[in-house]
Amino acid sequence: MKTTKNNLKKEIKKFKEIVAMKCLVCTKYQIKEIILCEIKGCPLWEYRPRQARGLYTLIKRLKQKNLGLYEAKNN
Numbered sequence: 001m002k003t004t005k006n007n008l009k010k011e012i013k014k015f016k017e018i019v020a021m022k023c024l025v026c027t028k029y030q031i032k033e034i035i036l037c038e039i040k041g042c043p044l045w046e047y048r049p050r051q052a053r054g055l056y057t058l059i060k061r062l063k064q065k066n067l068g069l070y071e072a073k074n075n
């Protein structure tokens with residue numbers, strides 16, 4: 001894929017989303033804990049979300065994905 005300004009923006013957005021998802025799982029969906037995280041040894045610390053904006057949507061998506069897995073296991 002050719003590196004263009006738009007592709008780069010998309011990749012950065014995707015990266016931020018992945019980090020936010022990892023942080024949400026790490027804190028068991030406690031947004032305030034992510035913002036206040038003090039574990040500076042974590043490689044994601046520098047890139048973690050600093051505000052709650054957009055995180056509620058991610059929580060919904062994560063829970064939908066987990067629900068799908070849960071249903072698949074029980075069928």
Ligand code: SF4
Nearest residue numbers: 023026037039042045
């Ligand atoms: S930055 Fe903090 S909240 Fe995010 S994964 Fe690391 S330890 Fe967990």
